[in-house]
Each structure stands twice: as structure tokens, then as C-alpha cells.
Amino acid sequence: MKLSRTLQIASSPHVSSGASVDHIMYHVVLALLPVVGFAVYAFGLAAALVIFTATASCVATEHFLNRLNRRETPVSDWSVTITGILYGLTLPPALPLWMVVIGGVFGVGIGKYLFGGLAYNAFNPALVGRAFLQAAFPQAMTHWSEAFSPGRFTDLPSSTLTIPMAEPVYDAVTSATPLAVMKFQNATTGVPELAFGLTSGSVGETCAALILAGGAYLALRNMLNWRIPVSILATVAGLSFLMNLIAPGEYASPVFMLFSGGLMLGAVFMATDMVASPITNAGCWLYGLLIGALVVVIRYWGGMPEGVMYAILLANAVSPHIDRLIQPTVFGTRPENGEKKDEQEGTA
Amino acid sequence: MLDNFRRSTFRHGIHPEEHKDDTRDLAIRRFPFAPTLLVPLSQHLGKPAKVVVREGQEVSRGQTIAEADGFISVAMHAPASGVIRKIGRVPSISGDLVPGVYLEPYPASTQEVADGEPCRLETATPDDIISAIQRAGIVGLGGAAFPTHAKLKIPEGKSLDTVIINGVECEPYLTTDHRVMLEQTDDVFMGLRYLMKATGAGRGIIAVEANKLDAVETLRKACPADLPITVEVLQVKYPQGAEKMVIKALLDREIPSGGLPLDVHAICVNVATTAEIGRLLPHGQGIQERVVTIGGPGIVKKGNYRIPIGTPVRFALEQVGVTDDMTRVFLGGPMMGPAVSSLDVPLTKGTSGITAVTRAETGAHGERRIYPCIRCARCVDACPMYLNPSQMGILAKNECYTEMAEEFHLMDCFECGSCSFVCPSHIPLVQYFRLAKRMLRKTARPA
Ligand code: SF4
Ligand code: SF4
Numbered sequence A: 001m002k003l004s005r006t007l008q009i010a011s012s013p014h015v016s017s018g019a020s021v022d023h024i025m026y027h028v029v030l031a032l033l034p035v036v037g038f039a040v041y042a043f044g045l046a047a048a049l050v051i052f053t054a055t056a057s058c059v060a061t062e063h064f065l066n067r068l069n070r071r072e073t074p075v076s077d078w079s080v081t082i083t084g085i086l087y088g089l090t091l092p093p094a095l096p097l098w099m100v101v102i103g104g105v106f107g108v109g110i111g112k113y114l115f116g117g118l119a120y121n122a123f124n125p126a127l128v129g130r131a132f133l134q135a136a137f138p139q140a141m142t143h144w145s146e147a148f149s150p151g152r153f154t155d156l157p158s159s160t161l162t163i164p165m166a167e168p169v170y171d172a173v174t175s176a177t178p179l180a181v182m183k184f185q186n187a188t189t190g191v192p193e194l195a196f197g198l199t200s201g202s203v204g205e206t207c208a209a210l211i212l213a214g215g216a217y218l219a220l221r222n223m224l225n226w227r228i229p230v231s232i233l234a235t236v237a238g239l240s241f242l243m244n245l246i247a248p249g250e251y252a253s254p255v256f257m258l259f260s261g262g263l264m265l266g267a268v269f270m271a272t273d274m275v276a277s278p279i280t281n282a283g284c285w286l287y288g289l290l291i292g293a294l295v296v297v298i299r300y301w302g303g304m305p306e307g308v309m310y311a312i313l314l315a316n317a318v319s320p321h322i323d324r325l326i327q328p329t330v331f332g333t334r335p336e337n338g339e340k341k342d343e344q345e346g347t348a
Numbered sequence B: 001m002l003d004n005f006r007r008s009t010f011r012h013g014i015h016p017e018e019h020k021d022d023t024r025d026l027a028i029r030r031f032p033f034a035p036t037l038l039v040p041l042s043q044h045l046g047k048p049a050k051v052v053v054r055e056g057q058e059v060s061r062g063q064t065i066a067e068a069d070g071f072i073s074v075a076m077h078a079p080a081s082g083v084i085r086k087i088g089r090v091p092s093i094s095g096d097l098v099p100g101v102y103l104e105p106y107p108a109s110t111q112e113v114a115d116g117e118p119c120r121l122e123t124a125t126p127d128d129i130i131s132a133i134q135r136a137g138i139v140g141l142g143g144a145a146f147p148t149h150a151k152l153k154i155p156e157g158k159s160l161d162t163v164i165i166n167g168v169e170c171e172p173y174l175t176t177d178h179r180v181m182l183e184q185t186d187d188v189f190m191g192l193r194y195l196m197k198a199t200g201a202g203r204g205i206i207a208v209e210a211n212k213l214d215a216v217e218t219l220r221k222a223c224p225a226d227l228p229i230t231v232e233v234l235q236v237k238y239p240q241g242a243e244k245m246v247i248k249a250l251l252d253r254e255i256p257s258g259g260l261p262l263d264v265h266a267i268c269v270n271v272a273t274t275a276e277i278g279r280l281l282p283h284g285q286g287i288q289e290r291v292v293t294i295g296g297p298g299i300v301k302k303g304n305y306r307i308p309i310g311t312p313v314r315f316a317l318e319q320v321g322v323t324d325d326m327t328r329v330f331l332g333g334p335m336m337g338p339a340v341s342s343l344d345v346p347l348t349k350g351t352s353g354i355t356a357v358t359r360a361e362t363g364a365h366g367e368r369r370i371y372p373c374i375r376c377a378r379c380v381d382a383c384p385m386y387l388n389p390s391q392m393g394i395l396a397k398n399e400c401y402t403e404m405a406e407e408f409h410l411m412d413c414f415e416c417g418s419c420s421f422v423c424p425s426h427i428p429l430v431q432y433f434r435l436a437k438r439m440l441r442k443t444a445r446p447a
Helices: A021-068 A079-089 A097-113 A125-136 A178-185 A191-195 A208-220 A227-246 A254-259 A263-270 A281-301 A308-325 A335-347 B002-006 B126-135 B148-152 B176-183 B185-199 B210-222 B243-251 B271-283 B313-320 B359-366 B378-382 B389-397 B401-408 B418-422 B429-444
Strands: B037-040 B064-067 B082-091 B097-105 B162-167 B203-209 B229-234 B266-270 B289-295 B303-308 B326-331 B353-358
Touching: A021 A079, A021 A097, A021 A208, A021 A263, A079 A097, A079 A125, A079 A263, A097 A125, A125 A308, A208 A263, A227 A254, A227 A263, A227 A281, A254 A263, A263 A281, A263 A308, A281 A308, B037 B082, B064 B097, B126 B148, B126 B185, B126 B271, B148 B185, B148 B266, B162 B176, B162 B185, B162 B210, B162 B243, B162 B271, B176 B185, B176 B210, B176 B271, B176 B289, B185 B203, B185 B210, B185 B266, B185 B271, B203 B210, B203 B243, B210 B229, B229 B243, B243 B266, B266 B271, B271 B289, B289 B313, B303 B313, B313 B326, B313 B353, B353 B359, B378 B389, B378 B418, B389 B401, B389 B429, B401 B429, B418 B429
Parallel strands: B162 B203, B162 B266, B203 B229, B289 B353
Antiparallel strands: B037 B097, B082 B097, B289 B303, B326 B353
8 A cells, every 4th residue: 555645844843842922921920929919918908909900901901902903812921911910019009090000001002012012012011001100190109008907908098999080088097118218217127027028018019038939930940030130139239238338327238128119029020021131141140230230329319219110121221232232152153262273273 | 860960061952852762772673675766866965976877777786876976975876786767856855856866676686785895994094994985975874964084084284183973862763873882883883993094083982872871881891992982971962962062062172163073173973874884894885774763653663774775755654654643754853854745755874764743743833823032032042052043033034134144143053943942932943044044045156
């Protein structure tokens, strides 16, 4: 019998590692879930609503824009879900929900879609959304409620459900973030409180331990370049240590700098956005150094108590230039090879 | 496992599933002759051989049917005793018809091979050995099919200290080199003697990947005491078997971009090629057959077979049987092996394997969604040449081929496929790079 078959023609390689974008993104969502859980635990119903609204508005915006342009909806790749969750985690718990929606629409619409969608965003869209809110509603964006307030699971802060465009009314129970306390009253908060998120702050930036655990999980699965957070954190620690040596007591301590504010969340989950960070490892070290230095400068000498968001956005803008500057050194092009050649020519 | 990481290797690379267990322990078996053998005149890189027989002429197995045309060319030998039916064009893996010879073996053709003029190790000069290797039609059997003798001629001003015998065989599924090292151990050492005499190299290293420790043991035991030879174990990693990677791992020397192994004072010869030199030269014979692994989930009787050159893939598959759901056949391993579009394609000297897979392996692979590059850097971390496949992929999509070559070293890519293998966006990176090179060659030619 003569063997005959319809053969599939495809060029090699005929096998693959099985990795896929949606798989990676899905794991990032998983790594964020404990942080979300803690946020809800610490700030109650308000935080749950903020995160849910943030995610929903980001997903809906992408869906709507894709519909408008008759593109296939890529919500299944989870990336916009990540944007939504991250964006939610950076917001103050008592932020009026209508503002949450506006920031989400802006972040995804302008920060991601206008640049061309997945993989073309020059900036982290979550931070674009937050930056917009910071500029548009500076008061609301710096209004922090106390963590672990007794009524957090039963009552909503009066500001949460403010009608759109109206001035939000705040309850009495508000609190300053450790960084603001540091900046404006020059008092520090204890390290255990910071590491385990017992302070006030944005919805999800307070529990460093869970953020680091999520980061470690992703790094182990090769879904996050650990060099970026390590470089950022080392730079912040190093610079603040140095400043403390020069002028003891005037500046916040390295440990306080590391664990306060949005640094952990930013370093682990935001700065590591693959699309907006450099591609080489050397580039990633440099990029982290840049972010770390900017954070310290803004926090110490800037007008605001917190600078992580702007530091990352600035570094995002610089990232393509870092890539242009630092390319991998191709096999067989390093100078010692040249020497060997010369040697040989010498003997010839 | 930990052991593996302490062994020498190169930087980057990937770990595809090995799939070698099905055939690694199966001894090499002989194959019958196909009713017609199709012998292409160019089974090597370089100039095609010149036919020295006529249509209708009777030839005996091992007889020279075409001679080398120039230095970068080798002879062809009759794979079987029979009649030259036609001299014309035969199908090839590229899809084109190429010059070749149709040989019809006699039904009673035996495996007996005609002896030629022997090349004696004791008396031969280096040049004698080099021309004997050329006359024997020997090319790199690892897949590259570069004429072996051409590597041995050391040009004025170059020097050589090490001959490396490459028994790494890092492609999944393939076990031919493994079997050759186990079953033709003496041939390997004999071949190495010829190679060292021809080049005057001071030492020889046989490199084997850590997944073939039985071969390492056999080789070490049989290693003649009078030869300055060591057997080295390398980490299991793809593409450890690539010439540049073997040399990097063993000697920690990097072949300069665009250069040759000789630039770092080494040459690298595949272990099966070495065994053929050791087997054929003492009898003055030429290559008429080669060891091929026929494997993969689409094959019924998987194994390592000694198959006459020119055997059509269809005949080979009929002998071993294929499963009903077999959908794709490629020559060589899954990382670099080209898929065959027609089963009439004959086996050539460079064919180290015939691998057939089913929809279960390729189905999901072929229909995967392609995302834009998310710049995850996995390809950068995988590329053994330290290239930037991500950037080159974007440039290729925009047809910026010149920029790829001039700024991103496209020509240093040896198409190992590691970047495509790891890409979570499923971008056909190496496929783009092959196309880019072809386009560049096309535009370069008229100038
Ligand atoms: S195919 Fe080329 S670019 Fe891709 S990993 Fe291999 S050498 Fe690097
Ligand atoms: S592996 Fe694919 S997605 Fe990742 S950087 Fe390379 S080309 Fe881009």
C-alpha cells in the first residue's frame, strides 16, 4: 500500500515552551489577589468598592473601545484586569466612586488605547489613570481614612457615594499617611506597622509583606524581572542611608523609606510592567536605579510627600532610551576576541 | 539534576523536552533498499558533484558515481548495486527540483561494498588524508553537511590546538550520535586518529551531553592510552550541540562574529562523521548510508536505522509504519528540522532523523494566537548568540531588514529557534529571521 497523507507544512521549531501571554497575565492577577484581600480587610467595604469599580471601569473601557473599532476583545488576556486592580490599589480608600471611574477610563483610554493597546503602552496605564486623578482632584486624592476602623465592614465613608461633580463630604475619621506625617510633622511610624500594613494609605499599598510575597511568586515563575524591584529598593535604601549619615535625624530612615507609601507596590508590580521597562537585564538595573533615585529626591526635597508614581512614569518615558543605549553584547563581538585575533596576526 | 548545573555549558539556551527515551536503547538496524534511490548531486554545502556515470550504466555499491567539483565539494557513491535509470532532477526538501541521479537497485543487491584504494593511517600524509576524506564523500553528518575535509585544511597563518568531536546531540528525539558512540566506539577513535594526523592538533576532546552517560563511560573505557584525548560531559541544554556553543563550553573561547572555529584554534567535527572517517578510510570506501533516528509519536516502529542515501522518506516511513493521526513530518529534530512537503523527498547525508508527530503535538502549536511583543525578554534570555530577537522581530515585521543586519547582528543568528520556542506571544521569530536573511541575499545578489 502506498503511503499518502496530507502533510502540515510549518517551519521549525515544531515545539514550544507552552508559555503564553494570557497565562503570564493570569498569574499576575493571582499574585495580586492576597494584596486585594488585605486591602479589603484593612479598609473594609470602601476598599472593596474602589477596587471593584476601578477594575470594572478599566475592563469596560477597553471593551467599549475595541467594540468601537471592531477589534477582537482581548479582555481574555487579563492585562486590562491587572491594570484595573493595580489602579484600584493605588487609590485612597474613601475616594468617591465617580472619580474612580473617570481615572479608569482615562488610564485605559489614553494611557493604553491611544498608544495602540496591549504591548504598545509607553506608560503603565494604571499610573496614567492615577496621575490624572492626582492632577484633577488633588484634595480627594490626598484624603486618607484610618485603617482598621471599627465600622469598616458595615458603613461606607460618606464620600464614597458622592454624586458626580459634587464636592465630596468627609467623615471625621481621617488620618494622615506615615509619609505625610513624616514630611509635615517629622515623626516616624514604627517598622512593624509599616511592613504589615497597619497604617493608613492607599487601598493596597500598605502591606509590604504580601506585596513582596506576590513579587517573589512571579519572579520564581520568570514572569517578573526581579532586578527591577531589587534595584529600586537598593537605591532607595542606599541613598537614604547616605543622607542619614550626612545629616542624621533630618531625613527619614532607610527602613522607613522602604516600607512607607507606595514604594513596595510600585517597585514590585508597577515598575515591572514589561512593556514599559527596558528589555535587557543591565537596562533593568539602570531603570531601577533611576526610579529609586527619583523617589528619594521627590520625597526628601519635593513638595509632595510621595513620589513613586511620578518616578515610575518618568522612568517609563526614559525606558526606550535605555534600550537604545544598552543592547546585549553579541556573542563573539567582545573586545577580548579582538585581542586574540591580533595576537594571531602578530604571530603570522 | 543539580549535577547537571555544575557541568560546563554556554550562557542562555533553553530546555525543551528531550523525547529520547523511546529510541536511545535501540541498537542500530539495517534497512532494505527502496525500489528507486534518488541521489541528489548536492547533498553538501558548496558546489554539486560532477556525474561520472551514464544513464543505463551498471554500478556496484560503493562505486563513485560523481566526483568532487573543486575544493568545497565532495564525491557521491552508489548506495546500492544496480542500474542508473536517469540523470536529471530529483525532489528536495526545499521544494525545488535539484540535479540528481535515479538508481534502481538489483533485487538481489547485497549490503556488500566494493573496496577502493585504502588510506593507511601509518603512511598517509595530512594531505593524503584530506583528499581521501573528500573522495569518501564525507560531510558533516550532524545536519550542516559542510564538507569535512575543507575544515581540516589549515590556511597559512592560522593555527590549531584542539580537535573537538561533537557528540552532544541536543535536538530532541534524535539518538543517532548516541548509538554511534555506543556501537562504533572504535570507529570514532580511528576517525579521531585520522583527524589529528591531518591537522596536527595537539589534543582531542569528545564532548557528550550529560544525558548520555553510558556513552561517556563506553568511550572512556575504550579510549586508547596513546592518544591525548579526553571525554568531557556537558550540561543538557539546547543548543549545546551548535559548534560555537560546544567550543564556548569546552574551551571558553568565543568564535568572533562572522569567524570560524579556526579563529579560536579549534575545529569541531560531528561524532558520526568521525566514525564514518574511521570506518571508511581504511577500506577506501565512500558514504553509501547513514544512521537515522526515525521517531516521534507518529511512528510505529521507532528506532535507529542505517539507511541507504537516496531512500525516499515515503519508503522509510512505509517500513516503520505511521499512526493514523500522523500530521507532520520533519527531517532532523523539532527545533531546526525542516518539514517535508512531499514524501518523495530522499534522505541525504545531512539527514540525522525523520520525526513524525501527530495533531496532539502540533494542533495547539499551529493554531495559537499571536500577540504583539510584550517585551518579556524571554527571547533575549534564551538566545545563545546574545541577540535581541524581540527588537529584530519588530523590525522584521516592518521589513527593516538592513537595519536588522547592520545594527542587530541578524547574520549572527544561526536559526536555532530558541527565541520562537520561548515566546509567550507566539511570535514566529526565527521564521521572520530566515525570511529576512533570504530577502537580504536576494537584494545583495544583483549588485
Ligand atoms: S534563532 Fe537566532 S535569534 Fe533566535 S535564539 Fe537562535 S540564534 Fe538567537
Ligand atoms: S519572547 Fe516574544 S514577547 Fe517576549 S520579548 Fe521576545 S518577542 Fe517579545
